[in-house]
Amino acid sequence: MCDRDPPTPPDDRSDEALVAALNAGDTSAFDAVYYRYRDWVVHLAHRFTGSADDALDVLQETFAYLFRKFPGFVLTARMTTFLYPVVRNLSIAARRKRQRHAGDDLTLAPDASASAPPHAEQSRDELAVVLAGLPDTHREVLLMRFVDEMALAQIAQALSIPEGTVKSRLHHAIAALRNDPRVREYFEC
Amino acid sequence: MAGFDPNPDATDQDLPPRLRDAIARMHRVEVPVPVELDQTILADAKRSFLGRRRAWMLIGRLSIGIATAALVAIAVRVFVAAPSSHPPTAMVQPPKLYQIADVNHDGRVDILDAYIVARTIARHEPLDPAWDINGDGVVDQKDVDLIATLAVRAAREPPQ
Numbered sequence: 048m049c050d051r052d053p054p055t056p057p058d059d060r061s062d063e064a065l066v067a068a069l070n071a072g073d074t075s076a077f078d079a080v081y082y083r084y085r086d087w088v089v090h091l092a093h094r095f096t097g098s099a100d101d102a103l104d105v106l107q108e109t110f111a112y113l114f115r116k117f118p119g120f121v122l123t124a125r126m127t128t129f130l131y132p133v134v135r136n137l138s139i140a141a142r143r144k145r146q147r148h149a150g151d152d153l154t155l156a157p158d159a160s161a162s163a164p165p166h167a168e169q170s171r172d173e174l175a176v177v178l179a180g181l182p183d184t185h186r187e188v189l190l191m192r193f194v195d196e197m198a199l200a201q202i203a204q205a206l207s208i209p210e211g212t213v214k215s216r217l218h219h220a221i222a223a224l225r226n227d228p229r230v231r232e233y234f235e236c
Numbered sequence: 237m238a239g240f241d242p243n244p245d246a247t248d249q250d251l252p253p254r255l256r257d258a259i260a261r262m263h264r265v266e267v268p269v270p271v272e273l274d275q276t277i278l279a280d281a282k283r284s285f286l287g288r289r290r291a292w293m294l295i296g297r298l299s300i301g302i303a304t305a306a307l308v309a310i311a312v313r314v315f316v317a318a319p320s321s322h323p324p325t326a327m328v329q330p331p332k333l334y335q336i337a338d339v340n341h342d343g344r345v346d347i348l349d350a351y352i353v354a355r356t357i358a359r360h361e362p363l364d365p366a367w368d369i370n371g372d373g374v375v376d377q378k379d380v381d382l383i384a385t386l387a388v389r390a391a392r393e394p395p396q
Contacts, residue, residue, distance in 0.1 A: 074281075074282045074286070077281050082274075094263055111280065117285055172262070174255075189259075194264070221251060234252055
């Protein structure tokens with residue numbers, strides 16, 4: 048899903064090639080990396096923060112963080128695996144800052160990751176309510192798998208947990224959905 | 237980005253397609269990114285990158301220069317230098333060239349003097365005309381190299 052097409056044609060170099068080019072001083076590779084992951088970062092940030100303004104701030108901070116690592120950056124995982132915890136942590140910080148400034152005395156969820164979408168209350172979407180009822184750690188893995196389309200190994204690396212733990216959390220999340228009468232229809236053929 | 241992997245690791249690791257799509261649609265909220273923000277992010281990145289790259293190149297050059305000078309000094313000391321009758325702290329009036337090359341005025345010419353001049357050049361800071369060691373009218377890398385050479389010679393024997 049692309050909010051706005053990049054101004055230059057897509058660059059078909061791999062992430063590794065782009066990183067190598069940047070380390071060698073090819074600043075045009077910044078554009079390629081940025082536009083390749085911009086929308087992914089901003090969508091993820093919005094999911095965490097629930098605010099478009101905060102998501103844009105996180106977008107800027109995320110890429111400032113990434114680009115400060117050049118020259119000399121070594122990509123040891125997929126770019127989304129590397130960026131996920133960065134976006135997550137910046138989003139949590141942004142959300143806390145907004146709540147402090149708003150004088151909101153609502154307690155932050157134990158894990159602000161993967162909170163329910165902003166429209167859940169308004170739309171009374173049962174699926175959204177069911178998802179919001181999942182434990183944060185289970186919901187996060189579920190969304191990383193099916194919204195961010197990350198493989199189990201990537202999720203494990205991004206969250207710094209064993210792959211077995213990822214599978215376990217995913218299993219429990221799916222089982223909870225399957226056993227919930229409000230969304231059981233999705234499991235019926 | 238890579239598409240969804242239809243081959244999960246286990247049968248209980250997947251969702252029905254309809255549910256998967258519903259969850260994905262729910263979380264893909266459109267967030268327009270202003271073009272000005274794109275430009276700001278990229279401009280900031282390139283600007284700070286170029287500054288860091290210059291610093292890295294300088295560090296690389298200096299590292300090579302310092303390492304080379306150190307190796308030469310060690311080799312000379314081990315294989316060539318004869319014991320000098322002058323103790324290291326002897327008060328010997330150094331020739332004018334060594335006086336000029338002693339940039340930090342610590343009484344000796346060493347690689348630190350070369351580094352000071354190199355760093356000042358790299359930072360585009362004002363250069364002391366007195367650092368024109370080779371007398372060609374300009375303070376540049378050639379003067380840095382000459383200071384390094386003098387430092388090696390000074391390590392071999394005190395200047396006369």
